[in-house]
Amino acid sequence: MSVEDMIRFALIHGPEAAEEIERLCAQHGWLNEGLLEDGTRVVPFARWAQVCAALGRGGVGALRPMLADPELETFAIAVLEDVRSADSVEALLGFCASADWQSPNATHADWKALAALNLLLSFDDAVKIEKSVMDDLLRAVVRAFDVTQVPFLKSLCLMAVRGAPTEAALAWVLQLEAPVEVEAARANALKSLKRRSSPKHKTPDAAQKRQVQRKRAADA
Structure with a gap:
């Protein structure tokens, strides 16, 4: 098994x-x-x-x-x-709310939880969540980004913020003065947030989500 x-x-x-x-x-x-x-x-x-x-x-x-x-x-x-449910997202966000983000190790539980949220929320097969949950995600990301000095972990924060396609998240990324090492992640986050917050953006149906999941699994 x-x-x-x-x-x-x-x-x-x-x-x-x-x-x-x-x-x-x-x-x-x-x-x-x-x-x-x-x-x-x-x-x-x-x-x-x-x-x-x-x-x-x-x-x-x-x-x-x-x-x-x-x-x-x-x-x-x-x-x-x-x-992969709204309940599991909220449980992970509850964990992140009490994280101190001090560890420089990506395998630490705090960063594991943020990485899980990135996988659950940042792609076209994202778990559907309410705006209030997106706001919780943004708060966790901003705090984590401000605390850590590790470029890879700052990039993880920018990857995770894609799961909160709101005006507040877009404004934060736009004004962010990011180290040069994470500029690519910042550019990717901007592109994703603009696309997913656009009125023209359509949420994939169940079949399309399964296709996205299969492609991601094949690329892993």
Whole structure:
């Protein structure tokens, strides 16, 4: 079983999936840690199982407490990204609201959450959200951009702001004095925000969204 299969299983079968995941975890002795004593790296399936079982029993709401657990937060973030719903977006934004953005490491949970929001909201197959949620995203992006001094992470902020195609977001990017290293990301954000906020922009239908998803998966 892959992690992706486990997530899909939990989403489709709910509590029954949670019981089966936990049974498999016990039967096969899945591990909590990804590094064995001899230095071998393995998939920490027990952590994934814990998060997926919670998703099966309680949906996105059951994952929110796990975002406050240092041992589970990155697993919960990854699952929320895969759920692709307005609820999962709001859970990730709630996590970002309390982030300090101090880590220079892109694999830190704060930046993982922002990267997940970028994937959920910045493309033509974006999860549909209300303007108030876009405003929350913009606040998180502005704070993260101001705190970090790492060019790659500043670029991530500019990629993520594309998910908030509002006048306020466009105004922020227009007035931004960005380092030369992130100017390409700034130009990309401007282009995307102008396109997606235009009255002529049409949201893709379900079939078109699936096509976008397949293309992105093939390009990954």
